[in-house]
Amino acid sequence: MKKAVFALLLIGLVGFSVVASGCIGGGGGGSEKIKILYTYTGSFGDAAKGKQATQAQLQQGAWVIYQVAGGTGLGVFEAINDYLKANNKKMGPPFAIGVDSAQDWIKPGAIIASMMKRVDVGVYNAVKQAEENKFEGGVVELGLKEGGVKLSTIDDVKAMFNALPEDTKKKKLQELGFNSEDELFQFLEETRNQVPDWIWQAVDELQNKIINGEIVVPKATSKDQIEQLRNAEDWAAMENLAKEWAKNEPKxxxxxxxxxxxxxxxxxxxIVYDVGGRGDLSFNDMAYLGASRAAKDFGLQITELQSNSENDYLPNLRSLAKSGEYDIIIAVGFMMTNAVKQVAQEYPNQRFVIIDGYDPEMPHNVQMVLFKENEGSALAGALASLIALNDGKDTIGIVLGMEIPVLYKFEGGYRFGAYWGLDYYENHKK
Known part of the structure; x- marks a missing residue:
């Protein structure tokens, strides 16, 4: 790839931490460029903020926008859907990319795919270990190779939609304007067909190279590291950073x-759900999907407790552990890390699993399931940049929740994939 030039443009936006665009491209000769807008909204539960951030990015030319903001991200979908309606379009581009679960169906035509964080896989595997008396405490990290992250397929969308209660499915179909599930899924197929096959094949190529170790995606977990990625010249420079950081990363x-x-x-x-609870169409629903599949396979009963605030974490976990009735207690979300640590110390013979939570001093009766969001986000970035470049556009975006280390992994991976996509486009399609 030609030597790249990187420019950073800071744009003030009321109510958000920052919106910036990283522009990378060749040093001359009309080389393509790709700009990445990013916004940390400071919230995981404010759809209005997500919508406002997305509208601002659309005004700046973003052609594909990746949402990593929980409930706030629903505003991303709404903003793009409104944009399409205003332009008399049934489907994008512009497109959104969903996160955590197969969210493609939430605003059909506006969402091209989702970066799935397979919480269901993490939950299922932990329950399976417990039921087979092969449970292990410590850290389990799931990436592309382990099936822990992926881009959604129509089959994933069907599985997620079909996990909803029947009355909810009927209500959703009515709200979305479809007469049947088949009609909805056919429309989603048509939406995907707006993207040429060669783009999907290119994303598959990147995925395979990550899985076989040919490409290493950077995992930014600090402000300093994400700044280094924002200032990197190309994906090769970012990969060099990834390899350097990996030397100091504990196994x-x-x-x-x-x-x-x-x-x-x-x-x-x-299962103890985080504040978002069942019906979040994301993290908590994916946890239930994994638990329900395990319950079916192993003949289990599931008890579910909802956390209405952070004050519920300790009493919910403690009441379950005190009963001594459960083979394993599943805590959904990093916000419960301290509570799980405390209760696990109080009940050392109880098996726990926490999704997305990490503490180096966590008791060994806790399995901490983490995900390589950077790898899945790289696929989202490649998809976004290739769609934009193929349509003659030069800008993509990402809207995130709170500015915390785990979200740097998403942003960094997305940047890496976008730059890889630029390189692929220049070498294969330009």
């Missing part, structure tokens, strides 16, 4: 506790 460790795995199982499991 994930797991611990087999024989005492924990000698207990007699009760065939009961429990």
């Amino acid at each position: 994930a460790q797991t611990y087999f506790n024989e005492t924990l795995n000698q207990r007699e199982n009760t065939k009961k499991i429990a």
